[in-house]
Amino acid sequence: MITLKDYDGPVKPDWCPACGNFAQLSAIKNVLVEMNIEPKDVAVVSGIGCSSNLPEFIKSYGFHGLHGRLLPVASAIKWANPKLTVIGYGGDGDGFFEGTQHFFHTAKRNIDITYVVSDNQIFGLTTGQASPTSEIGFISKSTPDGNIERPINPLTFALAAGATFVARGFSGDPKHLHDLIKAGIQHKGFSFIDVFSPCVTFNKTNTYDYFRKRVYKYESPDRENFADAYRACEEWGDKIPIGIFYQVKRDTYEENDPVYRKGPLVDMPYRGILEEDLEEFY
């Protein structure tokens, strides 16, 4: 039996007390235990940012890479060894600024990985600049007169890209978040979970209180209905929905690649070049 202790990382989290990331770390660990997945079969890939320090805090195969580049790394790990549970974890600056193109194309490819974004609507590690999800008027170190750039909506972006699982959680509701992450890992294909994760140090606007007043649990009558999902994802203001907005079954990239279909690349024995391969050059 796998226990929580098995997932205890070598290092204690260095996040600020009450940081939204704690709830996500705890949810990920709990889900993995609940699903009885061994730490050796898990790869956690992150980018750069406060949240991206997570691989150190969970005992598994961790990969703490470059800002914005976690999805290509996570994709290839999954392609190389599909027996692994691959979780991508990063922040909103990481994923929706520098990593935008990877986010779009990974969603489109429908690779069977789970991508959790700790969305605090600000740059934390670099001490408080406006991020791609900062709202208009948001005052930060980089926007002292208020942000004038429209925020990205990561959910509709993921939908437009072709993600097959689109959800949003809130670190202030750990039980609900836990269920989302579990559903995401269980989903076969690219699952995207945007998590409201209050930055208690630099974001004084989008606080736990701010979200507690606004979020409500959205229950989709038909998760396969794209138009409904899109409409629900667009809701923003006094009421903000959290939950699974969209989930469809579609072939993963892996299922349609002729080479990949033959089995996990990591298990394929060395083939090399055979004598008959050289015939075409004569």
Place this chain on the structure above:
Amino acid sequence: MKDDEIVIRVAGAAGDGVQSAGLIISKTFSRSGLNVMTYNYYQDIVRGGQSWYQIRASHNPVKSQGDGLDVLVALNRDGLERHTNPDINEGGASPLEGVAIFDESISDHSSRKVTYSPIPLGEIAAKHSKVTLVKNTVAMGGAMAALGIEFETLAEVIRNTFGSKGTVAEQNVAAAREGYEYYLSKYKPIRKNIRFDGKKKMLLNGGEAVGLGAVSGGVKMYIAYPMTPASSCLHFLAAHAKQYGVFVKIPEDEISAINMTIGANYAGVRAMTGSSGGGFSLMVEALGMAGMLEVPIVVYESQRSGPSTGLPTKTEQGDLNLVLGASQGDFPRIILAPSNVEECFYMTRDALNLAELYQTPVIVMSDLYLSEHDETVDHLDTDFRIDHGKRAADGEINYRRYLITDDGISPRAVPGQAGLMHNEDSDEHDEFGNVVSDAETDPMKRIAMMEKRMRKIETYRSGMPKTRTYKLDDAEIAVIQWGSTRGVVEEAVDALRDKGIKVGAVEVTHVFPMNPDIGKLVEGKQVIVVEQNYTGQFDRLLKSEFQMETTLVNKFNGEAFYPGELATQIQKVIMEVTKL
């Protein structure tokens, strides 16, 4: 023009079928038992413009595209006029002093050195097929007749190219035969002293050789974004993906390509990426990450003329500074530069072992010239032993991914291995992979880890192969070259030796780290450095590694060196220096 070799050129516009005609002729030669070297001159255009394809063949070794021109197959008027003009301005190519084959509708007959041999190409082609490009096949027939090649060899290559049983193949064979017979009925073949032993030879280009080398070296994933001239490898592997069991993917950009390559290697599957300078520039940050995480990767970097988009279809060796300096901070990297097509194969697979042995990036540098020309090679040795380097055993107690060792190399573990879970981090880390900079930077651990990584260079250097030389023993002058200029330098050396000049060559394939033996090899000799870029990037590297006086002979007009041109330039430098 030499008596013991053939130089033939096919000229026309993009879309005229220049390259496919050139390939068929090349293969006809290689199947006749000749050594073949080709040269592909083309533009960054899909239709129109002007391009040509040169083939040099001999029973003797051919090491460059050569000088002189025996036969021209002109597929349009521009091609005929351009290549018969004595003042041809094609970056070093020779004008025709031999037989010109072209459609009789073209009436240019202005050069006295040319034997104009028009053939009703269009008319003959129309008898056999509705496809206008069949006129090229007629012309090939004429050209093979002019060179005294057996028709059946050409016919066999045509059948292979067009599918052996199809009517298309037979139409083309018939068209070629009529071109062949037409030539013989009207004109005389060229007399050349060529020996055909009929022993077929392998013919392939550098990109294909890199692809074959990758597969031979155990690559299961090739992930790359298209960019000339690295694409010849991508296309080759994509076309053979199922046959070789290689997963081939074009991702959204080169940043993704290299990050995926790193991810796959991290997970224990040999993966490789490739690009030209522009794409490599995008890979720079991740290259440093591979150095820091000590994830083995091989990057194939095929240079073209820069800066920026530069001359997209032209050759250069201008990316050395980029590759040497790519990414912030210091980390060990190995840079290899194969000198010919054969070496592209062997060096690429060696690079894959080196990357795993030293757990660091290895860059295989080629260029457009090497990646895109076809060359005959000896039958490739398919035997290869994969060396995964140091690996930790499952369940090892107190596993340290970055264990401090004398040789700088620590045991790797890949996901799925029991009990070896750890973190690989782009932040500076300790032996366990834990970050040493977040809560409290530990200078001692930083020093230890930096020194551990950098020690790998010395470990590698202590076992690296000796530098290859060519006719250097009695030489008073040493020409140092790197990468693809080897063949042309050797031919220039031969030409200068024929004139009694005691010159030899030092051939550098292991560009960085460099073998210290180079300093001794050139001691007491006048040193000339040959390379294809403006500033002499390799020359500068040599001077930073060794105390030596050098003179640079360079070319950066986009075309490769020609042997005669290079010999003249080297001789000029020798005379200038001697005068002083």
